[in-house]
Amino acid sequence: MRRVKMEGGVYHCMSRVVAGDYLLGEREKAVLCKQLWQVAEFCGVEILTYCIMSNHFHVLVRIPERVELSDVELLKRAEVLYFRDDDCLQVIRNVFANGDKEAIERVKEKLYARMYDVSGFMKELKQRFSIWYNKNHGRYGVFWADRFKSVLVEGKRFAVEMVAAYIDLNPVRAGIVNDPKDYRYSGYGEAMSGIDRSRKGLMKAVYEEDDWKGALTSYRQVLFGKGAVARKEGQGSIDDELAQNVLDKNGKLSKTELLYCRIRYFSNSVILGSKEFVRECYDSRKEYFDSQRRESKPKELIGGDWGKLRVLRGLRNVHGEC
Numbered sequence: 248m249r250r251v252k253m254e255g256g257v258y259h260c261m262s263r264v265v266a267g268d269y270l271l272g273e274r275e276k277a278v279l280c281k282q283l284w285q286v287a288e289f290c291g292v293e294i295l296t297y298c299i300m301s302n303h304f305h306v307l308v309r310i311p312e313r314v315e316l317s318d319v320e321l322l323k324r325a326e327v328l329y330f331r332d333d334d335c336l337q338v339i340r341n342v343f344a345n346g347d348k349e350a351i352e353r354v355k356e357k358l359y360a361r362m363y364d365v366s367g368f369m370k371e372l373k374q375r376f377s378i379w380y381n382k383n384h385g386r387y388g389v390f391w392a393d394r395f396k397s398v399l400v401e402g403k404r405f406a407v408e409m410v411a412a413y414i415d416l417n418p419v420r421a422g423i424v425n426d427p428k429d430y431r432y433s434g435y436g437e438a439m440s441g442i443d444r445s446r447k448g449l450m451k452a453v454y455e456e457d458d459w460k461g462a463l464t465s466y467r468q469v470l471f472g473k474g475a476v477a478r479k480e481g482q483g484s485i486d487d488e489l490a491q492n493v494l495d496k497n498g499k500l501s502k503t504e505l506l507y508c509r510i511r512y513f514s515n516s517v518i519l520g521s522k523e524f525v526r527e528c529y530d531s532r533k534e535y536f537d538s539q540r541r542e543s544k545p546k547e548l549i550g551g552d553w554g555k556l557r558v559l560r561g562l563r564n565v566h567g568e569c
Contacts, residue, residue, distance in 0.1 A: 251399045283306065291324075293308060295451055298418065307434075369395045396515065412469045415435035415470065416507065420509060446462075522555065529545075
């Protein structure tokens, strides 16, 4: 199926290491984090939050509408991406310095083709990291498994906030930490350590105001419930079997409990948001889907208090995906 895209869209993207191998250690996570921000700056992508685990990563991004950049700004973007590739950067600099309009337009076209697009962003990021990893580990061949997964998320607060919290709770579900602030390779962990870029991203995701304290209070209530207290020692994800038993008996889990489960709605549902948002996106992009899915309608999420959230692709079993 073609990837569903829209201008100004918010996307939850996830990619896994080939064969699910745990190849991302501390150094690798740090490099991937650095490249994540570099590629985002080059592509003009806003990172709302992210989480890098040992065998996969998540990132929640907003793709702004495409804008025309000055030659000076384009060169600055190139310098962010190619600051160590002197040959490539020098070629770009020479083209702009020589003043050949046709040559400049060709270079600009190639640069713009990699900007303001979720596929271009993920392709650039995954390729750059694969090259770095293979070079530094004497390895060759593919590094990432298959194409990346993406869900188009409605840009309103509730939907984006829920997906952001699900991403930042990855290390808690994995039993690595009890409080997501203690995991350094995530947007929330960075924000709590004082990193301004991650604070700005989370404020856009959960509060939509330039007030970090207000955003933090609101977000921790989503992460931990009304008490906003970290889980006890040894508590990671809610046991899948226990959660499924509740669902099988037509029971419901609270919003906070749902976020501690591994739920595939956040990575497999294609489109996530209000009923109106899902319907509008589907109706305007029917050509993206095969004939068997041409009559799809927004579906309710099962298992708990999801508010007014709807998805395009319903799931028989909502568990089983990081």
